[in-house]
Structure formats: C-alpha cells, structure tokens
Amino acid sequence: MDSLPEDQYEVVVENVKKSYDGKKLALDGISFHIKKGEIYGLLGKNGAGKSTTIKILTTLINFDSGTCNIAGYDLRKDSSKIRKIIGVVQQEESFDFTTVENNFKLAGMLWEVPKNIREERMEKLIDLFGLQEIRKKRMYDLSGGQKKRVQVAREFMHEMKVLFLDEPTVGLDPIMRRKILQYIREQAKNGLTILFTTQNLEEADMICDRIGIIDGGKIVEEGTSEELKLKFGTLRTVKITTQTNVEKYMNEIKERIKTVNYEDISFDENKILILGKNVDRKVGDVIGSLYEMGIEVENVSIENPTLDDVFMRVVER
Amino acid sequence: MRMPAFVRLTIRNIVVNIDPGTLIFMLGLPTLYLFVMGFMFQGINPNGGLVVQYHGIAIKYTTFLAPGIIALQAFTAGNIGGSMLWSDRRWGMFEQIMVGPFRRSEYLLGIIFVSIIFSLVGSAIMIGFALTIPVRFNITPAGIGLFILTMVVGTMLFSSIFLIISGIAKSMQAYNTITILLFFLLDFASTAFYPITNSTPGWLHVIAGGNPLSFISDILRESFISGVDYNSLYYSGILFIAMLIFFVLSLRVYKNIRSGI
Structure with a gap:
C-alpha cells in the first residue's frame, strides 16, 4: 500500500459521484482536499450532500465513481485499514444501552486502548465534557444534549488520524458547544485532521480553517472564512442612530439618499438600517443628507458581512 | 497479546446485555415455569403426582418438564442474540461499529458467540435449579456431549431466525409483534411443557412435531433421561x-x- 508523503493532503476527494436510486445524483462530482491538522467545514442546506459525503468517507456506503484517499489509503481498496485510523461522530445518536461510564470503557476496549490509558483518558474526558454527575446513569435516562456530549467525548477514547464530525453540536447548550469546539480546535493543533459538517455558520466561522459550501452534491465555493466573506461579502449594513424619530421622515430620507443605491432600508424610531453593496463608502452622503434635513446623527456603525451572508448568497444565486 | 475483534465484540455484547430486563427474560421466566408450572402440574394428581409416559418410561412431570425448560435457554439466548442486531440498528451502534476496526463477519460472530455463552450458562443454571426440585436425571458423558452440542446448534438456529427478523423488520412495532407471536407459538406449541400424545389434535401434532424447540427438548430428554441412542x-x-x-x-x-x- 502506497502512502502519500506526510506533508500532503490527509483527505483527498476527487470527482465523486453517488446516486441512491440510479437517477438522481446525491453527489455530483464533489472534490475537495483536506490538509493534515486542518479543520475543513462542509456547509450546505439539508439534502445538499454533507451526510452522504461523510458516509462515503467513513466506508458506510459505496460511491459510483471518482476517487477518495484517506491518509494515503484508497477508499475502495483499503476500507478496513481506513476504519482503523478514523473517528466518526454521526449525526444520529449512537450509544450502547448501558451506563455513560460503560460506554467509554467499551469504546476503549473495542479500540484496544491499553487499560491504564483507558481509565485515565475516560476520567479526563468525563471531566472535560462535564459528565461527572451523570457518569453512572444509563444512556436512555439522559437528555438529548447529554447523549450528544457522551457521543462526541466517547470518540476521543481512541487515537485517530482523521475525525469526521457530522453536525456534532446539535442539541448542545452554548457553553458546552463552545467548550467542545475549543477541544476540537486543540486536537487539530495536535495534528488531527477534521471534516466538520454543520448548519451553524457561526461555529464554522469560529473553528474551520477552510470551508467548502456544498450545493446540489458538489462544492460550489471554497476558501477560508475571510476569503469567502471578501468574495461575497460586499453587502454591508450601515446602522445610523439619530436624535430624532426618523420614521415620520422616511419617504423624504429615501428620496434624498436614492443615489446611495441601497438594496434595502428600514426605519425604527430613531434608527436607520441601510443594506447594500458598498453602502459603507457612502455613509458621508447619507449623514450630509440627514444634516440638511436637520436630523442630528448620534452614532454610525458599519456591520461586516457574516458567513451567513456568504452562505445565503452562494446557495441562492 | 491482541484480543481478536470478535472476542472484543462478544465482551461488549455481554456487558450491554447484562441488564435486569434481559436477565429476567433469560433466567427469571424459565425459573418460574420450572417451579410454578412444575409443582402445579405435578399436584394435579394427588396420588403420587402427575406421571408422564416417555419412551415407555413412567417419569414425574417435573422430570419431564426440566429438559424442556433447559431447551428454552436456546430459544431465549437466540432471541437475545437476534435482538442485539435490532437494538444496534435502532440505537445507531451498528453503524458506529461498522465505521470502527471491525468487519461485518466479526460483528456477526460476536452475536453468535454471546448467544451460545448465554445459552450454555443459562442452561447450566437451569440444570442446577432442576436438581433442587429434585428431578431424576441419568447423566452420562455421551449425554453431556449431546446436551452441549444440541444447545449450541439450537441456539445458532434460533439466533439465525431472530437475525432474519432483525434484518427485515422495518419498525420497532413490527419487530416486537413478530417476536412475541413467535415466542408464544414456539414456546407453547412444542413438547417443552407437555408430551405429544394420541389425544393431541392432529394440527397441533404437526405444529409441535415440526417445532425446533420440540426437537431440542426431546434430544435433551434423551440426553438426561432415556439415554443417547441412534x-x-x-x-x-x-x-x-x-x-x-x-x-x-x-x-x-x-x-x-x-x-x-
């Protein structure tokens, strides 16, 4: 078995196609590469092909054409070798019908983690994921969020080269979500390669080194969060706070600033929200117009584009 | 030394399945059958208890019943084995294991092995309980050998039947309905609890005669009571x-x- 050199990509997906019924393509020639130690976020609407991609890469389902390589192993020829070096947190819940503690112990035993390391690692993960109080409870007595925490934590019982996380933070409270994302980030710093799917764009923005936006079974845009924002994020929001209730002047204000070429404008008591391409460059004109009308401006803020803006524009274009 | 994958899966299956529900199903129910049914039927005839003619030998009902209850262990263990696949599919562990360092064949071996272990341990416990009644068993090396072989083969047979149901059932309701129906049909339309006699209706004779649980019960009776023959x-x-x-x-x-x- 040939292995790719250490410094090359850990996950290589080239022109992969997959159809479940032989007619409609769930994946339509998807291609992307993930570097070692990189967190690659796969963003997409429901049914875009995120979970199908993960299921193919984790050897659960076959693909029709294309090539996939994980840590130098060909997915078609070496699926059993690949399963020894990956970790998977599935979107659906998965747990053994026993206690939280036993779930960790069994995962360690199944993955042949030496007993002394197993115990130590379990204690660390139980602490880290806030499972101390529920460690003796049976899994079916836990809430959805608690089960998810166990499911994510349990996956770190064994060593791996590539981790697949299919919407791992669904059902988690914001504090725990942040904690888990931080832990995932740390693991990537230690060399773990991660493919992460989510519909929460804020968290993708927070932890992913690169993001691929998947639509119709293929990657339609790819880059770092900043690159994507720069490419698609010319849409800005200017928020102006005045000392006057501007609602009654809205028609006159709209007329005076029509040269700004805004896409949308809204008024809320003493606030004006202007949305449009490059509207930030024309703030001076807007303030001048308001001044001419005798409206004093108290504060102006310009909001940068978010990944949400990018995502919406890419999938809706 | 590395532990083979199927052994690790077998250990996992044992840990996951040792819960009160499974233990009651596997041991509690047959124990109740043995003691409650055994003594109640035995008491039907106030003059010396109920006697059953078996292969020309007159034996107490409790002695007749005990091998049937032991045979039930093959059925319950097979049921537990098959249900493991269903449960793993239902709770996402089948997929989780399939993305781990295991082959499908190793997963299946894990289920078959744990069923056989449960069956042999359960039947040994039932033999122990039966001997306290007491029952009159004629234990020989050939009988013990045939008993172990029959329990292994019987457990694999029932495991296979329940694996098929686990594989084709589309919902929890469908799975439960089929297994409960099978449980009643195979348990009670068999020779585990009562012998087939000339007064047994023909249709029931056919069902009980073709029931694998009847085969296991009768082979165990020959192993423990009348002796192993051709x-x-x-x-x-x-x-x-x-x-x-x-x-x-x-x-x-x-x-x-x-x-x-």
Whole structure:
C-alpha cells in the first residue's frame, strides 16, 4: 500500500459521484482536499450532500465513481485499514444501552486502548465534557444534549488520524458547544485532521480553517472564512442612530439618499438600517443628507458581512 | 497479546446485555415455569403426582418438564442474540461499529458467540435449579456431549431466525409483534411443557412435531433421561440441517442490511 508523503493532503476527494436510486445524483462530482491538522467545514442546506459525503468517507456506503484517499489509503481498496485510523461522530445518536461510564470503557476496549490509558483518558474526558454527575446513569435516562456530549467525548477514547464530525453540536447548550469546539480546535493543533459538517455558520466561522459550501452534491465555493466573506461579502449594513424619530421622515430620507443605491432600508424610531453593496463608502452622503434635513446623527456603525451572508448568497444565486 | 475483534465484540455484547430486563427474560421466566408450572402440574394428581409416559418410561412431570425448560435457554439466548442486531440498528451502534476496526463477519460472530455463552450458562443454571426440585436425571458423558452440542446448534438456529427478523423488520412495532407471536407459538406449541400424545389434535401434532424447540427438548430428554441412542443422533442431524438452512438465510439477510442509509 502506497502512502502519500506526510506533508500532503490527509483527505483527498476527487470527482465523486453517488446516486441512491440510479437517477438522481446525491453527489455530483464533489472534490475537495483536506490538509493534515486542518479543520475543513462542509456547509450546505439539508439534502445538499454533507451526510452522504461523510458516509462515503467513513466506508458506510459505496460511491459510483471518482476517487477518495484517506491518509494515503484508497477508499475502495483499503476500507478496513481506513476504519482503523478514523473517528466518526454521526449525526444520529449512537450509544450502547448501558451506563455513560460503560460506554467509554467499551469504546476503549473495542479500540484496544491499553487499560491504564483507558481509565485515565475516560476520567479526563468525563471531566472535560462535564459528565461527572451523570457518569453512572444509563444512556436512555439522559437528555438529548447529554447523549450528544457522551457521543462526541466517547470518540476521543481512541487515537485517530482523521475525525469526521457530522453536525456534532446539535442539541448542545452554548457553553458546552463552545467548550467542545475549543477541544476540537486543540486536537487539530495536535495534528488531527477534521471534516466538520454543520448548519451553524457561526461555529464554522469560529473553528474551520477552510470551508467548502456544498450545493446540489458538489462544492460550489471554497476558501477560508475571510476569503469567502471578501468574495461575497460586499453587502454591508450601515446602522445610523439619530436624535430624532426618523420614521415620520422616511419617504423624504429615501428620496434624498436614492443615489446611495441601497438594496434595502428600514426605519425604527430613531434608527436607520441601510443594506447594500458598498453602502459603507457612502455613509458621508447619507449623514450630509440627514444634516440638511436637520436630523442630528448620534452614532454610525458599519456591520461586516457574516458567513451567513456568504452562505445565503452562494446557495441562492 | 491482541484480543481478536470478535472476542472484543462478544465482551461488549455481554456487558450491554447484562441488564435486569434481559436477565429476567433469560433466567427469571424459565425459573418460574420450572417451579410454578412444575409443582402445579405435578399436584394435579394427588396420588403420587402427575406421571408422564416417555419412551415407555413412567417419569414425574417435573422430570419431564426440566429438559424442556433447559431447551428454552436456546430459544431465549437466540432471541437475545437476534435482538442485539435490532437494538444496534435502532440505537445507531451498528453503524458506529461498522465505521470502527471491525468487519461485518466479526460483528456477526460476536452475536453468535454471546448467544451460545448465554445459552450454555443459562442452561447450566437451569440444570442446577432442576436438581433442587429434585428431578431424576441419568447423566452420562455421551449425554453431556449431546446436551452441549444440541444447545449450541439450537441456539445458532434460533439466533439465525431472530437475525432474519432483525434484518427485515422495518419498525420497532413490527419487530416486537413478530417476536412475541413467535415466542408464544414456539414456546407453547412444542413438547417443552407437555408430551405429544394420541389425544393431541392432529394440527397441533404437526405444529409441535415440526417445532425446533420440540426437537431440542426431546434430544435433551434423551440426553438426561432415556439415554443417547441412534434416534437422538437422527434428530440432532435434522436440527443441524435446519440450523444450516436458517444460518445461510440469515447470512443473506445480514449481508443485505444496508448501513448508512
């Protein structure tokens, strides 16, 4: 078995196609590469092909054409070798019908983690994921969020080269979500390669080194969060706070600033929200117009584009 | 030394399945049958208890019943084995294991092994309980050998049947309905609890006569009561062939279980 050199990509997906019924393509020639130690976020609407991609890469389902390589192993020829070096947190819940503690112990035993390391690692993960109080409870007595925490934590019982996380933070409270994302980030710093799917764009923005936006079974845009924002994020929001209730002047204000070429404008008591391409460059004109009308401006803020803006524009274009 | 994958899966299956519900199903129910049914039926005849004619030998009902209850362990362990696949599919562990360092065949071996372990341990406990009644068993090396072989083959047969159901059932309700129906049909339309006599209705004679639990019960009676002969080996052979047929069928169903869908 040939292995790719250490410094090359850990996950290589080239022109992969997959159809479940032989007619409609769930994946339509998807291609992307993930570097070692990189967190690659796969963003997409429901049914875009995120979970199908993960299921193919984790050897659960076959693909029709294309090539996939994980840590130098060909997915078609070496699926059993690949399963020894990956970790998977599935979107659906998965747990053994026993206690939280036993779930960790069994995962360690199944993955042949030496007993002394197993115990130590379990204690660390139980602490880290806030499972101390529920460690003796049976899994079916836990809430959805608690089960998810166990499911994510349990996956770190064994060593791996590539981790697949299919919407791992669904059902988690914001504090725990942040904690888990931080832990995932740390693991990537230690060399773990991660493919992460989510519909929460804020968290993708927070932890992913690169993001691929998947639509119709293929990657339609790819880059770092900043690159994507720069490419698609010319849409800005200017928020102006005045000392006057501007609602009654809205028609006159709209007329005076029509040269700004805004896409949308809204008024809320003493606030004006202007949305449009490059509207930030024309703030001076807007303030001048308001001044001419005798409206004093108290504060102006310009909001940068978010990944949400990018995502919406890419999938809706 | 590395532990083979199927052994690790067997250990996992034991840990996951040692819960009060499973233990009650596996041991509690047969124990109740043994003691409650045994003593109640035994008491039907106030003059010396109920006597059953078996292979020309007059034996107490409790002695007749005990091998049937031991045979039930093959059925319950097989049921537990098959249900493991269902449970793992239901709770996402089948897919989780399939993305781990295991092959499908190792997963299946894990289920078969744990069923056999449960069956042998359960039947040993039932023998222990039966001896406290007491029952009159004629224990010989050949009888013990045939008992172990029959329990292994019988457990594999029932495991295969329940694996097929686990593989084709589309919902929890469907799975539960089929297994409960089978439980009543196979348990009570068999010779585990009562002998087939001339007064048994013909249709019931056919059902009970073709029921694998009847085969196991009768082979165990020959192992423990009347002694091993060609007749017992003949029935063991039929049981073995039935097991092979269902095992092959279960492999086909198991192979077609799609993961990740």
